[in-house]
Amino acid sequence: MSLSLYDVTLPVFTRMLANLLVFLDKAEADAAARKYSTEALADARLAPDMIPFRGQVMIATDHVKGCVSRLAGQPVPSWPDEEKTFDELRARVQKALDLLVTITPEAMQGSETREVTLKTRTGEVTLSGLDYVNQRAMPNFYFHVTTAYDILRHNGVPLGKSDFIG
Template sequence: MTIAVYDLTVPVFTRMLNNLLVVMDKAEANATERKFDTSVLAQARLAPDMIAFSGQVLIATDHVKGCISRLAGREIPVWPDTEKTFEELRARIAKALDLLASTRPEDLADSDTREVVLKLGGNDMPLSGLDYLTKFAMPNFYFHVTTAYAILRANGAPIGKRDYIAGADSRA
């Protein structure tokens, strides 16, 4: 059985972004209960030299729009990268979810063999669509979503593995 690139991207990205919304909801509710502003969480980081939570969300959604657009052979949408509050970050995630919802299987047909050229360190790095997806886009996406989760967890949000993996499926 051949698995289509669509099946490896759109449902996976959609699920994980929805799960990120769940952990954000739980973190926000916890912040309200503990009487502090979520702007503290939005700027939180695990280490001083690390990108803050808000940046993790921006980069995760950048990987979604970049991956889907490159694999579909389309221009990558330009988003301002100015989101800082939980409300703005949720809207950013919603834009990524809208992009995913508008992507059809035929948009990504044969994209596993389509050449994707990344600019890294000023140099062109050509990859097959499948190598781009599995060796660059997905690992980066998961890194930033996981780091966003870890930042919230490290700051006391009552979230766990089930929220990260099952998220929206576990909403009561």
């Protein structure tokens, strides 16, 4: 039995976005226990030139919506990047989870060879669906989820590997 791109993307995105909700819950509980504002965490970063935590969450969800929409041959939804609070970030993650539920295996059938064209800073890049998933979508998604996790850990939120893995 061969796996489709639906099989290798949707379950991963769903699980990791659910784990991201756990990160937010644990960070909020830690902020309440240690009496600091989650606003400080939303704006936290590991280095001065990095995107803050809230941006990592936004970009992770952007990769989810972009990936599944492109592979399903659907327009990529446009979501403004305005989230500043944990509640707004939670809602954005939930919006991505809600989008995943609408994507069917049939919509993604044959997406391994479907051409995906991305606009980059240096121009357009066209990849097969399989190359897009392996070279762009999944690595970027994991990078931003991992960075979000790392920012919270760096700030003392009691997260562990089991929170990341789920």
